Amino acid sequence: MELERRILHLLENNARLSCKAIATMLDEDEARIKNIIEQMEKQKIILGYNTIINWELLGNDGVTAMIDVKVTPEREVGFNSVAEKIYRYPEVRCVYLMSGTYDLSVVVNGESMKDIAWFVSHKLSTLDHVQSTVTHFILKRYKQENFIFEEPEEDRRLVVSP
Amino acid sequence: MNSMKRYISNTVESIPPSGIRKFFDLVTQMDGVISLGVGEPDFVTPWHIREAGCYSLERGYTMYTSNQGLLELREEIAAYENRRIGIEYSPEKEVLVTVGVSEAVDLAMRALLEPGDEVLVPEPSFVSYAPGATLAYGTAVPVPTYDIDQYRLRPDILSHYITPRSKILVLAYPNNPTGGVMYEEDLEALRDIIIKNDLLVISDEIYSELTYYGRHVSIASLPGMKDRTIMMNGFSKAFAMTGWRIGYACGHQDVIGAMTKIHQYTIMCASIMGQKAAIEALRHGETEMRKMVDNYNYRRKLILSGLQEIGLDCFEPRGAFYCFPSIKKSGMSSEDFCEKLLWEEKVAVVPGNAFGASGDGHIRCCYAASIPNIEEALERMDRFLRRHKEIRISNIV
Ligand SMILES: Cc1ncc(COP(=O)(O)O)c(C=O)c1O
Numbered sequence: 155m156e157l158e159r160r161i162l163h164l165l166e167n168n169a170r171l172s173c174k175a176i177a178t179m180l181d182e183d184e185a186r187i188k189n190i191i192e193q194m195e196k197q198k199i200i201l202g203y204n205t206i207i208n209w210e211l212l213g214n215d216g217v218t219a220m221i222d223v224k225v226t227p228e229r230e231v232g233f234n235s236v237a238e239k240i241y242r243y244p245e246v247r248c249v250y251l252m253s254g255t256y257d258l259s260v261v262v263n264g265e266s267m268k269d270i271a272w273f274v275s276h277k278l279s280t281l282d283h284v285q286s287t288v289t290h291f292i293l294k295r296y297k298q299e300n301f302i303f304e305e306p307e308e309d310r311r312l313v314v315s316p
Numbered sequence: 317m318n319s320m321k322r323y324i325s326n327t328v329e330s331i332p333p334s335g336i337r338k339f340f341d342l343v344t345q346m347d348g349v350i351s352l353g354v355g356e357p358d359f360v361t362p363w364h365i366r367e368a369g370c371y372s373l374e375r376g377y378t379m380y381t382s383n384q385g386l387l388e389l390r391e392e393i394a395a396y397e398n399r400r401i402g403i404e405y406s407p408e409k410e411v412l413v414t415v416g417v418s419e420a421v422d423l424a425m426r427a428l429l430e431p432g433d434e435v436l437v438p439e440p441s442f443v444s445y446a447p448g449a450t451l452a453y454g455t456a457v458p459v460p461t462y463d464i465d466q467y468r469l470r471p472d473i474l475s476h477y478i479t480p481r482s483k484i485l486v487l488a489y490p491n492n493p494t495g496g497v498m499y500e501e502d503l504e505a506l507r508d509i510i511i512k513n514d515l516l517v518i519s520d521e522i523y524s525e526l527t528y529y530g531r532h533v534s535i536a537s538l539p540g541m542k543d544r545t546i547m548m549n550g551f552s553k554a555f556a557m558t559g560w561r562i563g564y565a566c567g568h569q570d571v572i573g574a575m576t577k578i579h580q581y582t583i584m585c586a587s588i589m590g591q592k593a594a595i596e597a598l599r600h601g602e603t604e605m606r607k608m609v610d611n612y613n614y615r616r617k618l619i620l621s622g623l624q625e626i627g628l629d630c631f632e633p634r635g636a637f638y639c640f641p642s643i644k645k646s647g648m649s650s651e652d653f654c655e656k657l658l659w660e661e662k663v664a665v666v667p668g669n670a671f672g673a674s675g676d677g678h679i680r681c682c683y684a685a686s687i688p689n690i691e692e693a694l695e696r697m698d699r700f701l702r703r704h705k706e707i708r709i710s711n712i713v
Pocket of ligand 1: 316355415416418419488491520522552561562563
């Protein structure tokens with residue numbers, strides 16, 4: 155498990171590392187690393203590989219909202235079945251069960267605020283067991299998955315020094 | 317304009333121009349260079365340390381400190397050194413906070429040397445020791461180390477260079493530029509010679525936290541060596557704090573007292589903001605530091621295997637953040653190699669002879685660079701080596 159963990163820590167920060175590079179960094183055999191990664195993909199320990207994109211730089215003005223959802227839990231299944239009904243929508247990026255004043259936190263992407271308003275009023279709040287929603291639009295991203303959006307990543311060091 | 321050269325002191329004139337400086341001037345004229353030529357971390361100082369520096373300014377800590385440095389910092393240093401190398405230094409008498417290890421080296425040379433005293437400097441080495449000795453009217457005596465010995469200082473070679481004027485031995489391990497380390501048994505093998513010849517040791521341990529195999533041992537911790545050793549360490553490398561300019565020296569109170577005397581008249585004290593940040597680093601910085609060390613270690617392995625793949629022989633560096641491969645196979649001198657590599661492929665590495673004559677035939681590659689940059693630099697070097705191999709073969713045929 156130790157080796158798996160170390161591989162995952164490396165991939166978590168940079169999904170594009172080659173098996174060869176990982177093998178070198180961990181003093182392991184490349185084939186073994188490849189095999190372990192494939193195993194973890196099969197076991198859904200690794201669910202997939204994403205790219206973190208600053209769409210704003212492309213002039214895209216899509217909208218993301220975080221929606222607090224209050225839900226009446228259902229007998230037997232608790233929150234799971236409502237959560238599933240929500241996460242099946244492709245525009246929903248994340249769904250979390252939360253402690254505190256509301257139950258589900260839902261992250262939704264849309265082309266415009268109208269888009270999201272429509273989703274909330276027509277799809278989300280009309281679901282059985284959903285009591286109420288509070289929608290927060292994201293105005294600006296500063297940091298996501300450890301990446302800082304604005305700070306230029308320039309190397310300020312002298313190019314040659316002792 | 318008239319030359320003012322004749323006014324310059326002979327001592328200063330006698331110091332040769334820095335090989336690194338020359339190269340720096342070349343590189344700065346170019347765009348798009350990937351640099352493996354730096355001598356500092358690619359991390360910026362961890363945020364909590366920067367924040368402590370800012371906070372100290374907000375609170376109005378903008379004054380001088382005592383010459384020796386804030387007592388609070390010296391106490392943290394003493395505790396840290398006790399954890400790191402197992403030695404107890406008195407924060408009141410045996411610790412001096414300096415403007416980097418650079419200043420500590422200078423102070424020690426000036427506090428200890430009489431004109432003509434000799435300073436044994438194992439080479440290849442960091443560039444400051446020999447000029448430091450010269451500026452204190454001493455004489456630097458280069459002692460070669462070799463890649464077959466993994467750049468450890470060999471007792472028989474050391475003995476060979478000792479004279480009645482030998483006074484100081486510089487030990488700087490893990491080493492810049494080679495990445496070589498000296499383990500306990502290697503240091504133990506030098507101890508007799510040091511004591512028998514009544515030498516003092518300047519032990520520059522600025523890279524000690526960046527030791528990737530085994531445990532760093534300070535020569536000061538060997539029997540009979542604490543008083544003979546001026547142990548130096550700083551925040552530049554392990555805590556990624558080069559720009560803050562904080563280091564320190566620990567040693568016998570007479571030596572530290574003498575160094576403090578010079579320091580009080582020439583520097584007064586290290587900056588209080590830097591000292592405040594350094595306190596934060598020692599109190600809460602070790603987790604982040606460990607992460608940075610792991611990160612260097614990954615890149616160390618990548619570059620080492622990359623260099624081997626493109627056919628450059630390189631002994632495995634076990635500390636610091638440098639590789640020191642041999643480029644003898646290319647048939648070029650170090651300087652030639654570096655200049656051509658820069659012009660043709662825009663990769664900056666430092667010629668080995670900038671670190672002393674025994675560094676010739678090698679180049680220093682710093683792997684405190686991003687992984688994509690390391691990979692790209694290796695590709696470019698590969699292309700470069702292939703091209704020059706073809707040129708050489710066609711010249712022979
Ligand atoms: C071996 C060695 N000692 C000392 C220094 C200087 O350290 P400081 O920033 O503490 O003056 C360096 C910097 O490159 C170094 O490589």
